[in-house]
Amino acid sequence: MTELLAGLNPQQQEAVTTGDGPVLVLAGPGSGKTRVLTHRVAYLIREVGVYPGSVMAVTFTNKAANEMRSRVESLLESRLTGVQLGTFHAICARLLRRESQHTPYTADFLIYDRDDQLAVIKQAMAEAEVNSSKMRPGRVLGAISAAKNELITPEKFSAPTYFGEVVKRVYPRYQEILVANNALDFDDLLMQMVFLLQNNDEVRERYQRYYEYLLVDEFQDTNMAQYQLVLLLSKPQNNVFAVGDEDQGIYAFRGADYRNVMHFRRDFPDAKVILLEQNYRSTQVVLDVARAVISKNTQRTPKALFTERGGGVRVTLYEAYDEREEGTFIVERIEDLRREHGYDYKDFAVMYRTNAQSRAIEDACVAMNLPYRLVGGVGFYKRREIKDLLAYLRLINNANDTVSFTRIVNVPKRGIGKKSIADFRKWVAKNNFTQELALSVIAEGGEFPLSGKAARSMTEFTKNIFAWRKQADDGDLTLLLDDIVARTGFNLYLHDISDSENQTIERSENVRELRGLLKEYEGETLGEFLAEIALVADVDEIDDNDDKVTLLTLHSAKGLEFPVVFISGVEDGLLPHIRSFDDSEGMAEERRLMYVGVTRAMDELYLSYTFRRAMYNATGGPNEPSRFLEDIPAHLTKDIPPMLAQKQNQRAFADEISWETDWDAPRLGQRMRDDAHAATPKPEPKPTLFKSNQRVYHGIFGEGIVIESKRVDDDDEEVVVSFAEGGIKRLMASFAKLTILDG
DNA sequence: CCCAAGAATGTTTTT
DNA sequence: CATTCTTGGG
Ligand SMILES: Nc1ncnc2c1ncn2[C@@H]1O[C@H](COP(=O)(O)OP(=O)(O)OP(=O)(O)O)[C@@H](O)[C@H]1O
Numbered sequence: 001m002t003e004l005l006a007g008l009n010p011q012q013q014e015a016v017t018t019g020d021g022p023v024l025v026l027a028g029p030g031s032g033k034t035r036v037l038t039h040r041v042a043y044l045i046r047e048v049g050v051y052p053g054s055v056m057a058v059t060f061t062n063k064a065a066n067e068m069r070s071r072v073e074s075l076l077e078s079r080l081t082g083v084q085l086g087t088f089h090a091i092c093a094r095l096l097r098r099e100s101q102h103t104p105y106t107a108d109f110l111i112y113d114r115d116d117q118l119a120v121i122k123q124a125m126a127e128a129e130v131n132s133s134k135m136r137p138g139r140v141l142g143a144i145s146a147a148k149n150e151l152i153t154p155e156k157f158s159a160p161t162y163f164g165e166v167v168k169r170v171y172p173r174y175q176e177i178l179v180a181n182n183a184l185d186f187d188d189l190l191m192q193m194v195f196l197l198q199n200n201d202e203v204r205e206r207y208q209r210y211y212e213y214l215l216v217d218e219f220q221d222t223n224m225a226q227y228q229l230v231l232l233l234s235k236p237q238n239n240v241f242a243v244g245d246e247d248q249g250i251y252a253f254r255g256a257d258y259r260n261v262m263h264f265r266r267d268f269p270d271a272k273v274i275l276l277e278q279n280y281r282s283t284q285v286v287l288d289v290a291r292a293v294i295s296k297n298t299q300r301t302p303k304a305l306f307t308e309r310g311g312g313v314r315v316t317l318y319e320a321y322d323e324r325e326e327g328t329f330i331v332e333r334i335e336d337l338r339r340e341h342g343y344d345y346k347d348f349a350v351m352y353r354t355n356a357q358s359r360a361i362e363d364a365c366v367a368m369n370l371p372y373r374l375v376g377g378v379g380f381y382k383r384r385e386i387k388d389l390l391a392y393l394r395l396i397n398n399a400n401d402t403v404s405f406t407r408i409v410n411v412p413k414r415g416i417g418k419k420s421i422a423d424f425r426k427w428v429a430k431n432n433f434t435q436e437l438a439l440s441v442i443a444e445g446g447e448f449p450l451s452g453k454a455a456r457s458m459t460e461f462t463k464n465i466f467a468w469r470k471q472a473d474d475g476d477l478t479l480l481l482d483d484i485v486a487r488t489g490f491n492l493y494l495h496d497i498s499d500s501e502n503q504t505i506e507r508s509e510n511v512r513e514l515r516g517l518l519k520e521y522e523g524e525t526l527g528e529f530l531a532e533i534a535l536v537a538d539v540d541e542i543d544d545n546d547d548k549v550t551l552l553t554l555h556s557a558k559g560l561e562f563p564v565v566f567i568s569g570v571e572d573g574l575l576p577h578i579r580s581f582d583d584s585e586g587m588a589e590e591r592r593l594m595y596v597g598v599t600r601a602m603d604e605l606y607l608s609y610t611f612r613r614a615m616y617n618a619t620g621g622p623n624e625p626s627r628f629l630e631d632i633p634a635h636l637t638k639d640i641p642p643m644l645a646q647k648q649n650q651r652a653f654a655d656e657i658s659w660e661t662d663w664d665a666p667r668l669g670q671r672m673r674d675d676a677h678a679a680t681p682k683p684e685p686k687p688t689l690f691k692s693n694q695r696v697y698h699g700i701f702g703e704g705i706v707i708e709s710k711r712v713d714d715d716d717e718e719v720v721v722s723f724a725e726g727g728i729k730r731l732m733a734s735f736a737k738l739t740i741l742d743g
Numbered sequence: 744c745c746c747a748a749g750a751a752t753g754t755t756t757t758t
Numbered sequence: 759c760a761t762t763c764t765t766g767g768g
Contacts, residue, residue, distance in 0.1 A: 062758095251756080253755080416744090589756095614759090615759095616754090
């Protein structure tokens with residue numbers, strides 16, 4: 001008992017030990033919400049004597065689930081078995097397999113990732129005679145996914161637009177193909193589980209009785225389907241323990257709704273609400289910055305949050321010319337901090353809004369030889385060679401998987417082209433075969449409509465598939481992989497698809513890594529292996545033991561913490577992202593995203609932005625520092641870089657005069673704002689020689705871009721230039737010998 | 744059916 | 759720019 005509650009403050013202890021009934025823990029970042037949930041699981045088992053099997057604990061990532069498992073095990077000093085622990089998706093997959101006889105699927109169903117889904121969508125669009133070049137498959141898929149998150153079936157789907165009509169035609173076909181392939185997409189995992197519980201009284205009652213205790217972390221990022229699951233599973237005991245923070249809801253784009261926290265209070269009116277107010281993660285400075293940012297959101301209930309880590313290092317704001325300079329700054333600072341304060345590489349995280357930004361940071365790391373790990377992006381499972389081999393494994397596991405079949409029937413090239421595949425498809429449809437039956441007919445030498453090389457290849461291919469299936473049943477998965485690689489000439493193929501010897505080697509190494517992974521699954525079936533890797537998320541792959549700097553999106557950073565955090569690209573248009581500008585809910589979410597990023601920091605926080613950021617090939621910009629930066633009071637930051645200072649001045653002045661700036665006279669407001677920068681405002685100032693965005697050359701600093709120029713007196717002006725190499729400088733025109741390169 | 748060259752197209756965030 | 763798709767000659 002003592003250790004279970006040691007290391008918990010009184011509010012946390014209350015949350016852990018509260019008796020039966022609904023509980024809602026509402027608290028800010030770093031207040032120990034996850035810790036409380038973990039301790040409560042241990043407490044229920046050890047002190048209350050609850051049977052572990054009757055506990056279901058939902059985490060946001062598989063990684064969090066693993067951590068929770070090992071934390072609970074060390075609290076209990078024994079292995080934890082029986083507890084249903086995992087993400088909503090993982091838990092639903094497990095339960096659906098167990099109850100597959102009550103679903104349209106068999107227990108070895110596949111889980112389709114986005115690429116698989118797109119392949120199905122394209123097929124469905126073709127069959128529904130929708131021109132896929134006019135309607136982007138991704139958009140249609142997005143609409144279907146959104147519908148599924150709201151538990152809207154193909155029959156119930158309707159939308160009053162032309163696009164909606166198209167979706168309405170594609171959705172039923174999409175769903176049919178999935179079922180025929182014995183496959184579920186991510187959204188199906190939740191939706192089908194809800195339907196199973198809603199429609200099957202026996203199953204529902206059995207699970208309601210079985211799972212007496214339900215605990216859910218990160219409740220603010222549940223979607224409607226997940227919320228329904230909570231409602232369904234919590235009955236009749238209503239022993240639900242939900243933990244969350246409305247200010248950290250950042251997944252609205254995939255259907256999550258932070259208002260579920262409110263819905264919880266509505267649906268469980270007798271819920272005991274517990275607030276945790278002490279933050280154990282961050283310094284006061286970090287919390288103050290976070291509060292300054294989030295408090296601008298209107299629709300929120302402010303929460304108290306204090307830390308005993310008073311003071312702290314002020315936040316560093318850094319203005320870089322471009323993303324290269326930003327990367328260099330970050331990497332150099334990491335090395336400095338490591339040397340001067342004894343941090344390890346793994347104590348640092350570099351965060352960004354979009355994955356594309358990781359490139360510049362990576363380049364800087366490579367240039368400085370700094371070990372890093374990239375979370376997300378083109379991860380291991382998204383590599384072409386791995387996807388190909390997994391398609392083999394999936395087809396072997398389930399010969400009805402048309403998506404995998406289509407992917408690899410001619411990979412490596414074996415002379416079965418588009419036409420042959422189409423003919424095969426037609427033949428299958430005409431005879432009302434399943435794909436599996438069709439393949440076995442071919443393997444056994446039956447009639448089928450291909451000829452020549454294509455026919456011979458197809459026969460060999462199908463024979464192989466069935467031979468491999470036998471091998472898979474024997475259990476040695478590494479041997480199976482070796483055989484696939486050998487018989488398909490996969491290594492030659494790797495060479496063919498690579499543009500360099502290095503790339504070939506890299507791909508071969510990936511194949512070896514896959515082999516190693518299969519070895520770890522020794523003793524499990526092929527189906528089990530495929531099931532587990534299908535739900536591996538990017539953050540799940542973080543190995544806390546290797547000493548590397550972590551590069552990740554703000555979204556993936558949720559729930560994590562690092563001693564030193566860099567948030568890069570804190571620019572208007574990126575954070576907040578331009579796609580959210582016209583939508584106040586979207587802007588509020590961008591702010592929450594910034595809030596989540598800031599509150600990951602334990603000791604030190606760096607916020608950087610650039611003047612120019614390359615996109616595609618073109619140099620973008622000029623960028624403005626993020627409006628969120630303007631909300632941070634000066635006493636929390638070190639120096640305020642020039643562009644931000646300028647923006648703040650502008651805003652301060654604009655605010656002052658706004659009462660007299662009416663829409664009919666925008667020019668007046670503009671003029672007055674410009675004048676505000678002049679040392680001595682003159683009625684008719686001569687136009688400046690240098691103008692914003694001009695490219696200029698300086699003998700020492702090299703090439704640069706004029707940010708602004710203001711007249712000091714009749715024949716001199718002060719020019720602020722951002723140099724590619726030398727950063728931002730303030731120069732007197734009479735003195736500096738600047739050459740204008742273009743106008 | 745295959746391949747190479749050129750065109751097109753795309754960047755928000757993800758289980 | 760960098761990956762994916764289209765096109766046309768072998
Ligand atoms: N009572 C406590 N004493 C010491 N450390 C604590 C205590 N409670 C929590 N912590 C530590 O504070 C940090 C944050 O805890 P935790 O991750 O559980 O917070 P959280 O509320 O889930 O955060 P977030 O909402 O940001 O994900 C962890 O390092 C945890 O070990």
